[in-house]
Amino acid sequence: MGGDQKGIEQGTTFVPKFDQQGLLSAVVQDCSTDRILMLAFMDREALDATVSTGVAHFHSRSRARLWKKGESSGNVLNVEEILVDCDQDALILRCRPAGPTCHTGAVSCFYRKLEGGILQPVNS
Amino acid sequence: MGGDQKGIEQGTTFVPKFDQQGLLSAVVQDCSTDRILMLAFMDREALDATVSTGVAHFHSRSRARLWKKGESSGNVLNVEEILVDCDQDALILRCRPAGPTCHTGAVSCFYRKLEGGILQPVNS
Numbered sequence: 001m002g003g004d005q006k007g008i009e010q011g012t013t014f015v016p017k018f019d020q021q022g023l024l025s026a027v028v029q030d031c032s033t034d035r036i037l038m039l040a041f042m043d044r045e046a047l048d049a050t051v052s053t054g055v056a057h058f059h060s061r062s063r064a065r066l067w068k069k070g071e072s073s074g075n076v077l078n079v080e081e082i083l084v085d086c087d088q089d090a091l092i093l094r095c096r097p098a099g100p101t102c103h104t105g106a107v108s109c110f111y112r113k114l115e116g117g118i119l120q121p122v123n124s
Numbered sequence: 125m126g127g128d129q130k131g132i133e134q135g136t137t138f139v140p141k142f143d144q145q146g147l148l149s150a151v152v153q154d155c156s157t158d159r160i161l162m163l164a165f166m167d168r169e170a171l172d173a174t175v176s177t178g179v180a181h182f183h184s185r186s187r188a189r190l191w192k193k194g195e196s197s198g199n200v201l202n203v204e205e206i207l208v209d210c211d212q213d214a215l216i217l218r219c220r221p222a223g224p225t226c227h228t229g230a231v232s233c234f235y236r237k238l239e240g241g242i243l244q245p246v247n248s
Contacts, residue, residue: 009228010228012243012244013242013243014238014241014242027151027160027163029160034158039149082237082238083237083246084237084238085162085163085233085234086233090233092234104134104210110214111210113205113206113207114207119138
């Protein structure tokens with residue numbers, strides 16, 4: 001392991017690692033319940049907007065633009081804490097959601113589980 | 125919204141959506157503590173291996189091959205439940221970890237938080 005890798009893993013400097021598409025993964029977790037609410041991607045612009053405003057922003061791959069979560073629904077995600085993984089290519093946003101996170105109206109986008117090869121509702 | 129999209133979001137059929145690289149995102153969450161342990165990617169091969177064995181497999185992007193988590197360390201992830209998100213391009217693996225998940229020896233790969241622009245250890 002080179003010195004750079006050690007610095008990335010053990011250091012205090014934040015050097016987010018974007019992939020070939022310029023993105024990193026961000027998992028949104030409810031900071032009160034620890035439930036995982038959604039997963040999305042951030043480019044540098046979305047990360048900077050999230051840090052500067054305290055409200056979660058992502059990069060919409062389908063619309064190819066900055067996406068403030070809740071920009072139309074009002075269900076924004078207030079970011080309480082940002083956790084960073086060992087190689088700095090994934091983040092956890094620990095948030096207080098203003099309303100249901102999923103566009104379907106569900107509290108979490110993860111409202112189904114795989115059981116016996118088919119999808120079943122999650123109890124919640 | 126077309127009928128296909130409605131079926132993907134509301135139906136019981138599992139039709140995982142892989143991206144242009146043939147991957148989807150998988151978040152590993154400890155099913156006892158709800159702590160998020162790691163994030164990685166799966167291709168079809170890794171997903172099938174995970175479902176058939178009950179042990180988490182991923183696709184290593186850096187090594188470009190199937191990666192059984194814990195294959196060298198022994199710290200496998202026993203999968204108790206798989207949750208699927210609305211558009212079926214992200215999964216949560218709710219797991220019982222056999223040991224520390226991170227290759228650094230940390231319980232979780234997310235052992236630091238961003239605070240005041242620098243990385244600080246997470247209390248745990």
